Amino acid sequence: AQSVTQLDSQVPVFEEAPVELRCNYSSSVSVYLFWYVQYPNQGLQLLLKYLSGSTLVKGINGFEAEFNKSQTSFHLRKPSVHISDTAEYFCAVSAPRGAQKLVFGQGTRLTINP
């Protein structure tokens, strides 16, 4: 079974500052890793995913994440945030192959202050 821990429930940052949202996972098998974003009253939208290959993954809206197998982490980063990045961010894992049966972390609320 897999589990995901998002280490920060809330992260406030100033506009144009860099941000890192932390995610650690636990699994007895190799995994696929995902970051989703949820804007208020919206569904979840995929930011980026790691399936295999390069450990540095680039996604939409200038976000990137790095898969670190030894530390079982998949932290999300953006060098300069914008007000429009205010949202809830979810890290998720699934077993490779078959259904993308996602196990989600509890989410991190990113608040951008002007």
Added chain:
Amino acid sequence: DAGVIQSPRHEVTEMGQEVTLRCKPISGHDYLFWYRQTMMRGLELLIYFNNNVPIDDSGMPEDRFSAKMPNASFSTLKIQPSEPRDSAVYFCASGGLGTEAFFGQGTRLTVV
């Protein structure tokens, strides 16, 4: 493609009433998932289907919950009878083999 379509977007019902949530997955996707989101428990997988067949319903909280997928383009999640603790946002998602899951906008259910 219009994406995953859920209806209704909002539902307010009285305790004891039957509630039916609907989902139209993305055409060509052969997996369909139902998730529930609450403040206390976050996002939980309730059930998922592959090629219209329920594969894993271990997340369905009680017998009051049931889900069906009569064809590749439609699924329902039914709660009968509904209770206030069922109040949550219910998401439907669909995906194909090796692709990520695409989520609908969700149905916000309030049981009073």
